[in-house]
């Protein structure tokens with residue numbers, strides 16, 4: 001398996017294009033030459049958009065979806081190798097290069113296999129069929145009598161290779177969506193735990209992350225952000241930088257302020273020493289009253305995600321009621337390596353290297369900000385530190401573009417400092433959920449209603465910080481088509497359970513305090529948190545076992561099978577919550593949570609075992625049992641890796657994470673004020689994968705995140721009889737919940 | 750005024766020209782010597798991703814100045830092994846597939862190497878403690894712990 005990183009700086013200057021390839025081991029690969037006269041197609045309905053076979057029979061896959069540290073590269077390579085019948089080491093992958101890879105929309109929502117991978121499978125199957133037909137004609141053997149071994153098509157005593165058939169040429173074929181694909185039972189590469197070939201170079205310091213990428217003549221840029229988000233830059237005293245070695249320029253455009261220096265350390269020192277004055281600005285809500293602010297925010301529109309029966313009437317008629325409000329804090333992406341990009345401008349042509357999860361989208365944004373035609377911008381993806389949503393990579397690219405332009409187009413590398421990342425990456429927005437249910441005299445749930453308060457369009461491109469600060473007038477970014485499903489954030493607010501009357505509504509809010517983008521499992525995480533906790537509240541209210549209660553309201557055989565498997569994996573013992581024995585200081589509890597993800601039909605359930613110390617309010621999560629069904633699995637070990645990662649990351653968000661801010665800006669600007677889970681706090685994760693080789697593959701990763709907060713909250717209820725309805729579950733909140741439940745011992749029936 | 754500082758990095762004596770010898774070692778390793786193992790994560794001593802061995806002891810290269818590293822033996826991730834010949838700890842990370850993005854692994858491997866040099870058979874709590882200051886955002890912790898255990902078994 002090969003990895004290509006394009007460094008095609010000279011494409012437009014020389015009229016020739018050169019792709020320099022680095023293997024993971026940095027051994028030089030022969031350069032792949034192309035000529036600008038036959039520019040590679042990036043059309044997403046063309047086989048040539050996704051695949052090429054060179055004269056040596058080497059296959060290159062061109063993927064618009066990119067590997068954000070998830071192992072996607074390996075899985076996509078497996079899919080292509082399998083469907084083309086070539087060995088893995090014949091297949092290389094180029095990702096996220098706007099001149100080479102089709103626009104498949106941003107890499108998000110765990111859709112890269114489900115959508116991106118399936119497109120590559122279709123392209124490969126279309127190519128394979130064409131190759132077999134060509135071989136049949138050339139060999140004079142019936143297509144049905146041919147077989148393929150590692151790119152060699154054989155029939156009787158004759159054979160011909162892919163290279164001989166198309167090597168170096170193009171297919172010029174539309175992708176056939178209905179092309180027959182291989183029978184999964186015959187797979188030898190897909191469905192196997194292929195080791196990730198990026199790992200040897202990553203563990204030995206040989207891998208080139210975006211943060212490591214360097215080109216000749218490159219200068220170093222850093223940004224100086226306003227002290228308050230909406231502050232005006234009033235003055236800059238450039239003499240404060242006298243004596244900084246290597247300083248080239250202080251760059252000011254509107255409220256955008258940055259420096260360029262010959263060395264990275266010079267640039268960092270310049271940002272520390274530069275004297276600038278900013279106006280006051282206090283436009284953020286008061287953190288202590290955040291939820292009042294959210295509740296008072298103007299609602300742009302309502303989206304009804306489920307409407308069954310007549311919940312208003314049923315609630316009115318119900319003899320017993322239960323209601324609760326859940327909230328989920330503002331989170332930061334928190335990539336370990338701050339965002340980084342390199343931009344160079346040559347004769348008006350912009351080349352941008354970044355770890356953007358959507359290079360085609362970034363290209364449109366850069367073209368608009370820099371006021372150049374789209375054709376003059378070339379964006380190339382280079383894998384960076386893991387990212388879990390649209391973090392700051394695109395913004396760093398915008399910064400680098402302005403800085404490069406200010407120094408005559410010389411290549412400028414911008415890496416954000418930690419405070420830039422914590423302070424200015426777009427945030428996971430605050431979400432508030434109201435729930436109510438009606439219960440009849442027999443303990444039956446007759447009505448369920450919920451209202452979610454969520455920001456509006458989560459799929460629109462987030463503007464570049466540099467464009468906003470430099471006051472570049474907003475240019476509408478025309479997207480060729482809407483990627484993904486705009487309902488992705490809200491659809492899961494509908495519940496997977498059958499009650500006779502249900503109404504779930506998402507109030508789409510006009511604004512939210514910070515520039516926002518979603519962090520892992522957008523919306524679905526918050527929806528599942530509220531829904532799965534409230535289901536647990538209902539089970540406790542009617543005195544049912546939480547697992548039984550779910551099963552008895554689940555009309556979905558695949559989901560029911562998953563829950564049964566979870567019960568046996570976790571050795572679930574039937575019981576009601578809370579447990580009786582909660583007089584000790586440290587009390588154990590166990591909670592369950594379940595979700596059917598959207599838009600992927602991935603099913604996931606979890607049981608969390610926890611201990612909570614009633615004196616300190618500290619929750620210790622000992623283990624998570626997870627059963628996960630994402631249909632066909634391409635790389636089982638890769639899926640397990642994703643599940644473990646999502647459980648641990650989301651546990652961190654659940655127990656610890658909350659953005660801090662004052663009226664002007666973010667104040668949690670580093671890891672001491674925005675702590676994340678550390679090794680001593682990490683639980684065991686025990687996973688069972690349901691493999692359905694003949695089913696369609698669906699998303700893996702984010703679905704596992706969605707079940708975490710409710711499993712923990714429900715376990716705390718099991719242990720102590722108190723409900724945690726506000727993420728993060730800090731010790732202070734646990735203590736407050738214990739205290740208030742002591743004052744108000746049980747919910748009125 | 751550019752100053753020359755001589756360093757012993759991965760067994761080679763090299764001279765770097767810098768404007769400020771008070772600069773953190775990290776930038777000399779990354780920018781002057783083009784090493785990619787030690788990485789910038791926070792620059793504040795909070796994440797561990799910049800760790801290197803200095804006379805066999807783990808230190809944070811974002812915090813220690815270049816002058817303090819002169820005349821001492823610096824070993825980076827590259828100095829432990831290569832993809833063709835990984836160190837036992839690196840091999841264990843490969844065997845356990847202990848990476849997602851892998852950006853944090855420099856700190857993990859440097860600290861695990863230092864731990865195993867002193868503690869033959871660390872318990873899981875000892876491993877967790879040794880890595881407590883190394884942050885991983887992808888949630889690769891369990892695989893990292895298994896990799897350290899595997900390396901310990903092999904040693």
Ligand code: FES
Nearest residue numbers: 790791792797811
């Ligand atoms: S970069 Fe040195 S500890 Fe984070």
Ligand code: FES
Nearest residue numbers: 851853885886887
């Ligand atoms: S593997 Fe990505 S930060 Fe640890």
